[in-house]
Amino acid sequence: MKRVYLALMLWPLGAAAQDMSQMQGMDHGAMDHSAMHGQAAAQPAQAASPPATAPAQDVHAGHDMSGMDGMGAMKMGPMQGGKAPADARNPDYSDGIMPAAMHGMAMHDMDDTAASSMLLIDKLEAFAGQGGHGQSWEAEGWYGNDTNKLWLRTEGEREGRRPQDGDVEALWSHAIATFWDTQLGVRSDFGEGPKRQWAAFGVQGLAPYWFELEATAYVGQGGRTAGRVRAEYELRFTQRLILQPELEVNAYGKADPQRALRSGIASVEGGLRLRYEFARAFAPYVGVAWEHLTGGTADLASEQGRRVTDRRWVAGVRLWF
């Protein structure tokens, strides 16, 4: 079972790694294109003449432009991301003329850098598990423009009216590539045991095949380190009925006995939630979630007579403002 989880987890990460490498300018153009041309051939409406086996090569011949005078030398970049080629065009056609705004004219009142804001309460749910029942939440919100945002996230749960475990993060989110933002900020843990403060840095974005990914590293007092990776996907059965699988892995660099943690991968959580979007902003759901403590942390829990694995039924609502 654990192997399946890991495979599930690593697949989108692998995809993201590939994407990030493109982002860093490695030329994956050939790979992208061949993938696409396979598709081109497979689409009957488009497959005008080429036989099923040859098209990838045919298309590449086209891309190489070898038959075209003077163009053969031009290098094709990747279709997405990448770095500007050396012979990229200069976008400046101003001849040194300044914009109207510099001449005392009131700025055209368009607002392409205007800030906007969003609040998504992804989970607000009650759970009934083998180890007890309670409530949990997960939410994120931001304020800012395309390039820079103040990003807030929180998640946690409570059992028997006491916060069991929770954290809140405040991050500066900065767009660095088409689908990726870097994040820099702080995290604060609360709940059982002493509070912990962390500096946080990581990336967040959309990996190929529409996986939402979040990977954050944390550095705390006393040389503590931690990492969290989260992946989410939306599988649409219909326009409104959506299955949302997700996976979260938490790891710690150093034992923190007061919070019942040992070093290494501490927990793996998975969930499957089926929601119905009455509106984009309002979607009730039901689902099932698993939580596994792993490694030393699992051993510690066993020693203390606590559950290592919990399966929970959940019901809640997803809200968007």
Place this chain on the structure above:
Amino acid sequence: MHGRPLAPFDPSRRRFVQGLAVAGVGLAAGVVRAGQADASMPAMAALQGPAFQLAVREAAVDFTGKARTAVTVNGGVPGPTLRWREGDDVRIAITNQLDTVTSIHWHGLIVPANQDGVPGLSFDGIPARTAFTYRFPAKQAGTYWYHAHSRFQEQSGLYGAIVIEPASGERYPADREHVILISDWSDEDPERVYAKLRTRSDIYNYGQPTLAGFLRDAREKGFHDAVAMRRMWNQMRMNPTDLADVSGATYTYLVNGRAPAGNWTGEFKPGERVRLRLINGSSNSIFDLRIPGLRMQVVAADGQDVVPVDVDELRLSAAETYDVIVTPTDDRAYTVFAQSIDRSGYARATLAPRAGMQADVPALDPRPRLAMRDMMGSMAGDSSDGDMVMAHHASTEYGPNTDMHVDMPRTNLDDPGVGLRDRTHRVLTYADLHTVGGSLDTREPSRTIELHLTGNMERFAWGFDGQKYSEAKPIHFRSGERLRVTLVNDTMMNHPIHLHGMWSELEQPHGGFQVRKHTVNVQPAQQVSYAVTADNLGRWAFHCHMLYHMEAGMFREVVVS
């Protein structure tokens, strides 16, 4: 009514999309419903020139059963049709009765820069509670329109038709004419629509790929092909149903201010030649228009007479206008059916010998999906996509605000575009349009300005060459020069690009004059070129006419000096 409800489990959608049978535009006295006001309230008043008094003010409207506030001209949505004669010295006195700045831009008219009506470039706008008088000569004839150029006032109702009669009579005379101004209305505040798009750009798309759709594809095409089809789109994080940012999920589509159920009707006598002045005055919608049972003879594009061409259907991109002549011979009603490009709704009007008649309304077509040529441009070996050309990407196109690059754009003008390619009847394409008399300036362009239309759907960021308006420098046209503007669409959406103050003379793929326009729709992964004569000094707006694309940054300042 044969309209298809869009979403299951939501019976209210039908009424919302089709509007009210008794939809109406409020007058100063309050909300007036057309049911009681039909006789006394023409859908759109017409004012005859050359001097006009227009008041911009808020008024109550009700298109869907909910009272809303619109920004109106003389209390109407649309505002009055302005009619003047070629050669008139036009004077238009505007009083701004809003609490915010307003402006009116005369779309497609060649006017002096300080009369063009773009705040920040032409003038400072018309501040709240003040007046401004526009003065310019009407040097051209044809069908045009006007609209606000201030924030989202255009989406809120500030637009209307302009008809300029030629001094020497119509080249293609008709027995009567009707203005058909198509627009999109949302009960939501446009600021809210914009904020939602920037948070989640697919929020109005209820035609996303689903597992149900995948199984259907697998049944029809085989599992392997269905997987392959999804694979590439998903790998690219692109959506093949990404046709309209804002859809019938929030829009009600209007003809002359009437929702489909309100059925605006234009009368004719059987056998008459009827000129329809088709205007897409919507903020963010592209329409495919046909009149089942009638052929349309296209006689003008963007106000300019063209060599007549007979078609059964045509695509009206945002801000484009076409004049067509129809000759209904039967004593029956005909439906003017304009469905949005994503098939999420339609605008509808009726041509009939007598008021109150109506014809069948066709069902919406299935939602089209973007094809490979809409993403990759020219498919190798497919010569129908035009000559092989290489795009020259700008160095600024590799940042976070660009989500794809098209290296080999297609150049053909004879593609009617996504959703119209498999029609069995005749659909208008740009390749069919030939302006009567040819080019205004036969000089060969002395230089080329290449610009790429770029965007990032995930961030709802739009621009030219990967730059938003606020990041970019102006584009300099040297006074008197003839230059070529080459646009390459590096996105999967259509972008109607509008240059103020000067004509855009679209060129054939091999060079040579095609058609004179004020708004050139550039299809996904397509390259088009047009020639411009820089003969109108000043600072001009140059932008995508999708209002939300423009606001998000697909806008440039052009300086002629």
